[in-house]
Amino acid sequence: MFRSQNRGNSQPRWLFSFVVVVIFFLSILPLGRLAATGFSSLFNGGARELLSDPAVWQALYDTLTTSFLGMIAAVILGGGFALLLTLFDVRGKTALGFLFMLPTMIPPQVTALSWIGMTGPSSALLKAIGMAPPLGSPQPLYSIGGIALLYGVQNAPLVFLSLRAGLLALPRDGVEAARLSGASSWQVLKDIILPLSLPGFVAGAAIAFVSCVGNFGIPAILGIPASIYTLPTLIYSKFAAFGPNTFADVSLLSGLIAILSVIGLTVEERVLRGRDYRVIGLSGQVAMFRLGTWRPIGEIVLWLAIFITLVMPLTALIASSLAPAYGVPLTPATATLDAYREVLFKQAITRTAFINSISLSLATALGLLVVTVLTGYYLVRSKSRLAPVLSALAEIPYALPGIVLAVALILVFAAPIPIIGISIYGTIWIILVAYFSSFFAVSLKPVVSAFRQLDPSLEEAARLSGAGFGRRLIDIVVPLVAPAAGASVILVFLIACNELTVSAILWSAGTQTLGVAIYNLDDSGSFNLAAALSVLVVIMVIAMMLALELMAKRLPKGVVPWRS
Amino acid sequence: MAKLILNRLSKAFETGGRPAVNDVSLEVRDGGFLALLGPSGCGKTTVLRMIAGFEQPTDGSILLGDRVLADAGDMVAPEHRNMAMVFQSYALWPHMSVADNVGYPLKVRGVTGERCTAKIREALAAVRLEAYADRRPADLSGGQRQRVALARCLVTEPDVVLLDEPLANLDRHLRQEMEETFREFHARSGATMIYVTHDQAEAMALATDVAVMSEGRLLQVASPQEIYARPEGRLVGGLVGQGAIVTWPAASVENRQLDWDILQQLLSRSDGTECADILIRPQDVEIAGEGVPARVTSVLFEGERYALKLALGDEQVLRAFSRQPVQVGDMVSIVIRSAWRL
Numbered sequence: 001m002f003r004s005q006n007r008g009n010s011q012p013r014w015l016f017s018f019v020v021v022v023i024f025f026l027s028i029l030p031l032g033r034l035a036a037t038g039f040s041s042l043f044n045g046g047a048r049e050l051l052s053d054p055a056v057w058q059a060l061y062d063t064l065t066t067s068f069l070g071m072i073a074a075v076i077l078g079g080g081f082a083l084l085l086t087l088f089d090v091r092g093k094t095a096l097g098f099l100f101m102l103p104t105m106i107p108p109q110v111t112a113l114s115w116i117g118m119t120g121p122s123s124a125l126l127k128a129i130g131m132a133p134p135l136g137s138p139q140p141l142y143s144i145g146g147i148a149l150l151y152g153v154q155n156a157p158l159v160f161l162s163l164r165a166g167l168l169a170l171p172r173d174g175v176e177a178a179r180l181s182g183a184s185s186w187q188v189l190k191d192i193i194l195p196l197s198l199p200g201f202v203a204g205a206a207i208a209f210v211s212c213v214g215n216f217g218i219p220a221i222l223g224i225p226a227s228i229y230t231l232p233t234l235i236y237s238k239f240a241a242f243g244p245n246t247f248a249d250v251s252l253l254s255g256l257i258a259i260l261s262v263i264g265l266t267v268e269e270r271v272l273r274g275r276d277y278r279v280i281g282l283s284g285q286v287a288m289f290r291l292g293t294w295r296p297i298g299e300i301v302l303w304l305a306i307f308i309t310l311v312m313p314l315t316a317l318i319a320s321s322l323a324p325a326y327g328v329p330l331t332p333a334t335a336t337l338d339a340y341r342e343v344l345f346k347q348a349i350t351r352t353a354f355i356n357s358i359s360l361s362l363a364t365a366l367g368l369l370v371v372t373v374l375t376g377y378y379l380v381r382s383k384s385r386l387a388p389v390l391s392a393l394a395e396i397p398y399a400l401p402g403i404v405l406a407v408a409l410i411l412v413f414a415a416p417i418p419i420i421g422i423s424i425y426g427t428i429w430i431i432l433v434a435y436f437s438s439f440f441a442v443s444l445k446p447v448v449s450a451f452r453q454l455d456p457s458l459e460e461a462a463r464l465s466g467a468g469f470g471r472r473l474i475d476i477v478v479p480l481v482a483p484a485a486g487a488s489v490i491l492v493f494l495i496a497c498n499e500l501t502v503s504a505i506l507w508s509a510g511t512q513t514l515g516v517a518i519y520n521l522d523d524s525g526s527f528n529l530a531a532a533l534s535v536l537v538v539i540m541v542i543a544m545m546l547a548l549e550l551m552a553k554r555l556p557k558g559v560v561p562w563r564s
Numbered sequence: 565m566a567k568l569i570l571n572r573l574s575k576a577f578e579t580g581g582r583p584a585v586n587d588v589s590l591e592v593r594d595g596g597f598l599a600l601l602g603p604s605g606c607g608k609t610t611v612l613r614m615i616a617g618f619e620q621p622t623d624g625s626i627l628l629g630d631r632v633l634a635d636a637g638d639m640v641a642p643e644h645r646n647m648a649m650v651f652q653s654y655a656l657w658p659h660m661s662v663a664d665n666v667g668y669p670l671k672v673r674g675v676t677g678e679r680c681t682a683k684i685r686e687a688l689a690a691v692r693l694e695a696y697a698d699r700r701p702a703d704l705s706g707g708q709r710q711r712v713a714l715a716r717c718l719v720t721e722p723d724v725v726l727l728d729e730p731l732a733n734l735d736r737h738l739r740q741e742m743e744e745t746f747r748e749f750h751a752r753s754g755a756t757m758i759y760v761t762h763d764q765a766e767a768m769a770l771a772t773d774v775a776v777m778s779e780g781r782l783l784q785v786a787s788p789q790e791i792y793a794r795p796e797g798r799l800v801g802g803l804v805g806q807g808a809i810v811t812w813p814a815a816s817v818e819n820r821q822l823d824w825d826i827l828q829q830l831l832s833r834s835d836g837t838e839c840a841d842i843l844i845r846p847q848d849v850e851i852a853g854e855g856v857p858a859r860v861t862s863v864l865f866e867g868e869r870y871a872l873k874l875a876l877g878d879e880q881v882l883r884a885f886s887r888q889p890v891q892v893g894d895m896v897s898i899v900i901r902s903a904w905r906l
Binding site for chain 2: 464480
């Protein structure tokens with residue numbers, strides 16, 4: 001007679017071990033190794049040399065300044081947009097929301113390139129309309145302010161989402177009660193809505209700050225030409241000038257980034273923790289304020305914001321990609337598709353990058369799906385006290401900036417793997433491992449929310465029908481979570497395809513990704529090729545976001561990150 | 565098939581507090597139809613889930629014949645118990661057609677081809693849903709979904725069929741129809757059935773045996789007639805039928821069935837004799853020209869009659885029916901034809 005040792009649990013015994021092993025390799029091992037190297041260099045005195053280097057302190061100072069200013073820009077832009085879009089009766093909310101969310105999905109190096117294409121003396125766009133500054137005048141974005149501004153644009157959607165989620169959960173009856181007490185719209189906004197949505201503001205600001213601290217693409221393109229280094233670009237330059245102390249130095253520097261991130265994430269977690277208790281009563285659609293005659297003005301402001309932060313830079317990017325060479329004026333006569341022909345068909349490097357990025361992203365998205373369906377199943381169904389701990393451990397690698405994880409994985413894999421004796425350092429496999437670790441949480445989230453929505457009795461009925469674990473998984477569970485699994489695949493593919501931070505540190509000849517290719521093309525002065533490649537990437541991003549948007553109705557709430 | 569035996573079954577959840585099921589012993593005879601009756605949170609669903617194998621007992625054991633299904637140390641997984649269950653939410657798989665839902669237990673058991681289709685057709689015919697074989701569950705009404713769930717139980721001839729408040733989500737009209745279907749199903753399949761409900765009328769109408777639970781304990785197991793006529797204790801008395809419970813000095817009376825002669829004596833007695841709970845059903849309270857006086861405290865028109873609440877001289881409350889209209893505050897004289905000492 002078959003006897004299950006599991007106390008009424010639906011999971012086979014191996015599932016727990018599987019989940020523990022997965023989380024150990026994807027989260028605990030790399031981060032533990034990073035911490036160990038960091039501490040040992042701290043205590044062996046190797047840190048003294050690093051800490052006496054003024055460049056490190058300058059980089060820390062520049063990181064904090066740009067991140068803080070970027071956070072403020074993101075709060076103004078994202079917060080204003082969320083308030084206007086959520087509380088007021090403007091038209092075209094879905095389109096505005098979608099367009100506003102786009103910058104967060106566009107790779108930061110592409111954002112940086114498109115803004116460069118929009119400003120400065122060599123801008124193809126400005127030249128075409130005859131507004132370019134005289135040659136020799138400096139590119140204004142190669143500065144602390146420029147980096148901060150682009151941080152703001154890139155991360156405003158994070159503030160937007162966080163605040164919007166808070167605003168949508170506001171108690172409607174509270175607003176109505178204030179109205180009946182005689183408060184004017186302005187007073188309701190000031191006395192009820194803004195105080196209640198403060199946690200959303202603070203949480204959004206905190207995530208934006210963390211995201212700025214870990215950003216690599218923007219300071220790499222805007223900062224390095226002006227010799228402005230942030231912590232991530234400093235790590236990058238340490239790797240470029242590889243020396244005996246590199247491992248110890250970068251582990252300390254990424255430890256510093258990790259500490260800054262943990263501070264930010266703790267702030268976020270703290271302010272959001274109380275939110276459930278604070279909002280009592282009917283929540284739902286917030287009582288809308290009527291703008292009346294002001295409505296066209298509000299709409300113009302919103303569309304203007306979209307125009308400046310999205311349409312203009314992308315137009316400039318397209319213009320740069322059509323210009324025959326950097327600095328040559330773009331007219332209908334000079335416009336050419338040569339750059340596209342070059343990146344798609346001629347340059348072996350960009351072709352390799354396409355193949356690398358697409359196969360890495362596909363492998364990550366599909367491979368992770370198998371892992372996350374099993375892990376998500378365990379995390380949702382298990383009554384064990386370990387489940388929340390494992391859940392948190394799975395989140396950490398994605399919450400931390402990618403550069404921290406990349407450094408951690410280099411430390412793990414710099415030496416050949418014990419027992420089998422193969423070294424994956426410098427091969428495409430280390431990037432794949434890094435992607436698995438980085439995007440584990442991205443893949444897990446939609447699957448977990450689908451499992452949470454699944455009525456357990458559907459599976460219980462299958463058990464009583466005689467179906468064992470594998471059978472149930474294939475016949476019942478997987479078909480029912482399929483839409484969320486599809487979303488998880490697209491999401492991971494989207495993010496992995498656009499990623500630069502991890503592969504910038506981990507790539508070597510032949511294993512460059514799209515992000516690395518764009519950065520290298522720009523670095524070597526082929527601005528129009530970089531722009532053309534960026535345009536292709538943006539088209540890919542928009543296509544995949546639209547695919548998710550179309551699926552959104554069939555997905556559990558919160559799966560599509562730009563919808564709430 | 566064999567007798568299902570629950571032997572001193574207990575279940576305490578890790579969250580602590582009082583055990584959800586406490587020392588429940590019960591035998592369900594082969595082919596019996598047992599209703600587990602009790603208020604919500606009494607532990608009846610936990611008992612059902614332990615029988616199914618979704619929960620493991622923390623003490624005691626479950627046996628089917630001489631085969632141990634579960635005890636505190638070990639248990640047979642639900643997929644190896646040959647049981648079937650109708651869930652409160654029906655638990656139909658939305659991605660499968662009606663026929664696929666019904667046929668899934670066969671598919672898992674490796675039954676395929678002509679035999680499989682024949683069995684599915686037979687099961688669907690039994691619940692009168694042959695015409696719906698290719699529909700999706702989402703296209704069916706609540707009652708039809710319920711019948712699909714039932715057909716899924718029918719298809720494999722399980723040893724035990726479990727029903728978890730299957731009528732809770734249906735309207736009153738459909739309930740009656742489904743009760744009929746369940747009775748038919750029981751007669752036809754001969755399976756042992758266990759039916760969890762908080763509705764005493766449902767339990768009485770369907771089951772051959774009724775087990776009443778409260779706060780994790782089993783209070784009484786008997787046939788519906790026995791439970792109705794001779795309930796044990798205040799909780800069972802209050803749960804079964806619409807009777808009122810009064811406290812009168814009746815502890816010393818030998819007979820538990822009390823007639824009007826004895827009741828009259830009790831009512832006139834005011835000495836310190838020990839009191840006992842007495843169940844008085846409304847149909848046994850007769851409004852007559854004689855008897856003891858009572859004041860009408862509420863009147864509810866039910867169509868065929870009026871349901872009254874009456875306050876006796878000592879302010880204890882009785883229920884009664886009246887064919888004639890009466891007013892709140894009226895004084896009436898009543899005779900209690902029969903009562904039961906709990």
